[in-house]
Amino acid sequence: MSFADLTRARYSCRSYEDRAIEPEKLAAVVEAGRIAPSAHNNHPTQIVICDTPGLKEKAAHAANRFAKDGSVFGAPVVILACARTEDAWVRRNDGMNSSLIDTSIVVDEMMMQATELGLGTCWVCMFDPEIARQEFGLPEGVEPVSMLTMGYPADEIAEPEKREARCISLEQFCDVTR
Template sequence: MDFLALAKRRYACRSYKKQAVEQEKLDLILEAGRVAPTGANRQPQRLVVVRSQEGMARLARCTRDFGAPVAIIVCADTTEVWTRKYDGKRIGDIDASIVTDHMMLCAASLGLDTLWICMFKPEAVREEFGLPEGVEPVNILLIGYGDGEPASPDRHAETRKPLAETVICEHF
C-alpha cells in the first residue's frame, strides 16, 4: 500500500475488540516511534506502554479509553528538548507529536486501528503513572483492532478542506 493510501485508510477508532495486540506488532510500533525525527536528535520522547487490565483502569481515570487493549502515553522529557534560540520555543510537544504520528501510521500498516487523544487530565496521568518531574504527558495513543465499520478512505473528499484553502505559495 502506498503512503497516501495508508494515510487515508487510518481513522479515529472509538470502539475496539477485546482482541489483544500481538507483542511483535507492538514492538514494530514502538520501533517506528524510536526512529521518528526529533529536534536536534535530542529524542526527548518517553513512552509509557499500558496494556494490563489494572493499567487500563488507571488510564480510564484520566481519559476515555474506548475499550482499547493498549495505550501509549507519549511524553516529552522537558530537560532534553531542543529550544529555538530566536524565541525560546521548546519543541517537546512537536517531537512527541511526530513520534505519535509515526506510531499511529505504523499501526495502520499492521492492520491495527488507533485513536490519538489530547483530551486527558495531565495531572491525573502524572499521578496514576508516576511520571517524574520534567516529564510532560503530551498525548495518548490508543491501539487495537477496531470493532465496527471503519471510516471510508474516501471520506477526505468531503471532510477535508481543499488545498486552495490551506496552502499558501510564497507569501500570505
C-alpha cells in the same frame, strides 16, 4: 501499501475488538516511535505502554470521558506519550521548545506503523494531564502530551466522501493569508 494509501486508510478508531495485539506487532509500533526523527536528534519523548488491566484503568481515569471496558475506548493497548522538556532542542531566536513537536512526531510514526499492521488507532489529547501525572507517578519535567489507543477495529472507516467533507480544502490549506 503505499504511503498515500496508508494515509487514506488511517482513521480515528473508537471501538475495538476484545483481542490482544500480538507482541511482535506492538514491538514494531514501539520501534517506529523509538526511531522517529526529533529536533537536533535529542529524542525528548518517553512512553508508557498500558497493556495490563491496571495500566489501562489508569489511562481511562485520566481520559474518563472516553473510558470504556476498563480502558480508553476499550482499546487493548493505550500508549501515553510524554515529553521531557529539558531534554528537547530549543530554538535560539524565540526559545521555542521542540518537545511537543517531537512527541507528536513519535505518536504519528507509531500510528502509521500500527495502521500498516492492520491495527486501528485514535490519537487522544482530551485527557487530564494532572491525573495522568498522578496515576503514572511521572516525575517533574515529564509532561504527558497525548495518548494513542490501539487494537483491532470493531468499527469501520467512513466512506471517502464523508471523510473528504471533513477535510480542509486544498485552497484553504495552502493559504496562510486568510
